[in-house]
Amino acid sequence: MRKFKIPSMGALLAFEAAARHESFTHAAKELFLTESAISRQIATLEANLGVRLFVRAKQRVVLTRAGRIYGTQVRRSLETLDRETLSIIAHGSGGGYLELAVLPTFASQWLIPRIGDFYGRSPDVRVNMGVRTETFSFAESHFEAAIHYGKPTWPGTSADYLFGEEVVPVCAASLLERPVRQAHELLAYPLLHSTTRPDGWTEWFAALGVEDASTMHGVRYELHTMAISAAAAGLGVALVPKFFVSNQMQQLGLVVPFEASTRIDSAYYLVYPTELSHGKPLEQFRTWLLEQAAQYAAEGSLDSRAGDQA
Numbered sequence: 001m002r003k004f005k006i007p008s009m010g011a012l013l014a015f016e017a018a019a020r021h022e023s024f025t026h027a028a029k030e031l032f033l034t035e036s037a038i039s040r041q042i043a044t045l046e047a048n049l050g051v052r053l054f055v056r057a058k059q060r061v062v063l064t065r066a067g068r069i070y071g072t073q074v075r076r077s078l079e080t081l082d083r084e085t086l087s088i089i090a091h092g093s094g095g096g097y098l099e100l101a102v103l104p105t106f107a108s109q110w111l112i113p114r115i116g117d118f119y120g121r122s123p124d125v126r127v128n129m130g131v132r133t134e135t136f137s138f139a140e141s142h143f144e145a146a147i148h149y150g151k152p153t154w155p156g157t158s159a160d161y162l163f164g165e166e167v168v169p170v171c172a173a174s175l176l177e178r179p180v181r182q183a184h185e186l187l188a189y190p191l192l193h194s195t196t197r198p199d200g201w202t203e204w205f206a207a208l209g210v211e212d213a214s215t216m217h218g219v220r221y222e223l224h225t226m227a228i229s230a231a232a233a234g235l236g237v238a239l240v241p242k243f244f245v246s247n248q249m250q251q252l253g254l255v256v257p258f259e260a261s262t263r264i265d266s267a268y269y270l271v272y273p274t275e276l277s278h279g280k281p282l283e284q285f286r287t288w289l290l291e292q293a294a295q296y297a298a299e300g301s302l303d304s305r306a307g308d309q310a
Helices: 009-021 026-032 036-050 064-093 104-121 184-189 202-208 226-230 278-307
Strands: 055-059 060-063 094-101 125-131 145-150 157-174 190-192 236-243 262-273
Touching: 009 026, 009 036, 009 055, 026 036, 026 226, 036 202, 055 104, 060 064, 064 262, 094 104, 094 278, 104 125, 104 226, 104 278, 125 278, 145 157, 157 278, 184 190, 190 202, 202 236, 226 236, 262 278
Parallel strands: 094 125, 094 145, 190 236
Antiparallel strands: 055 060, 145 262, 157 236, 157 262
């Protein structure tokens, strides 16, 4: 049995809006209330909590430390409530939403261009996507599944192999002073790195027999899209997954300065908590995704054999 009274939804909504804007006036406009109504809600909330949430100074209000912390907690709780409410509404229609954590460039370049086909097959299911570039605890997040790059070593989960990754160096044609005949000649140019693949260049050079400490030198970018943009701007040579750029090389003015097919052990996986594997949205999405991945891998294999025969 609770020993305290949970604040009303009206008070929490008023506080969250006022905390986000640090303004009772803006909160009132957003919630279609009067400024005095917002002030009363927050005064009642402070009295019930026994904590000052705002410092009032003339015509403005400023969050206290407690107010800032509570504002973040309330905002997260309201966002979770929104998601759960939408999910149960969708469940009533026989469908649902899948909360999927994605790698940003993978999502924009590979998944999203194909997702329309999934919606055509499963019109009652929709996929909400949020970015996660590192492993995380499913129990402490709202995500039900994730697209993971690396090894299938995510504790407490099941992992379905999607496909491996072929990486290629790309740069602006104007950057090259002369044709690159040997891999080590690329070390004369700035190397652009992705923070999600910190050893990417070192592994690529090593696969071609080049061992050099300078393979770790160069500017680092958090997203592959940033590295690709930097390469297109003539800032250096980026090492990126081939499928990220294969359809936009000409548009971006990019070239592959040295052709070398290299594959690494890491791969893309669909990862999900084992106990959630039988939910309808996840089950339908998983079936479709594995089919799309197999088709893509087969097309890549055909392209590779065609190149070998050319």
